[in-house]
Amino acid sequence: DAKTTQPTSMDCAEGRAANLPCNHSTISGNEYVYWYRQIHSQGPQYIIHGLKNNETNEMASLIITEDRKSSTLILPHATLRDTAVYYCIVRAGGRQGGKLIFGQGTELSVKP
């Protein structure tokens, strides 16, 4: 079973920041938080991941709470092309880290 909880769907206005929440209250100390997105008819696209600290790359920012029980993915200036299903996944390393367990994700709709 997925170890994360996400809202089923969200809307965002084009040009505004999209803030996608994720709860992972049972996360273990060696588990990373990963975010992927899937646009229709494509494979999942890696966005960002983190362990404890906040992370930023060219696509997004990841904010992880101090207790690590929740996180937020931020798309700073959403465009119509960001419309997709966004998956939050917790993932251990080593032999346990071989597989990603996907939940249902959040369907983000960016509207003009």
Next chain:
Amino acid sequence: GAGVSQSPSNKVTEKGKDVELRCDPISGHTALYWYRQSLGQGLEFLIYFQGNSAPDKSGLPSDRFSAERTGGSVSTLTIQRTQQEDSAVYLCASSSGTGGNQPQHFGDGTRLSIL
């Protein structure tokens, strides 16, 4: 650089036939994974390979499914005696390792339709 490549992109076959799906991982990636996504379902893990270690086959749904990875690079997923419930998108991913800090990168999948 080149990403994960899967072929064919689409495959239609009759029930009872065998099919082979191919995955070319990113060059240098030692870990390779297979997942499938059925209509209206989430992505489910099937199998993964890491270097020369024995593969983790814990997600294969039946003994009709098998996979191999030759030479530590290309992988083939084989489904024998296909059934209609095997219809799905089969996705391959690769990563530089199975460590928690090593992201998996996906191909665009093979859409398999069983008539």
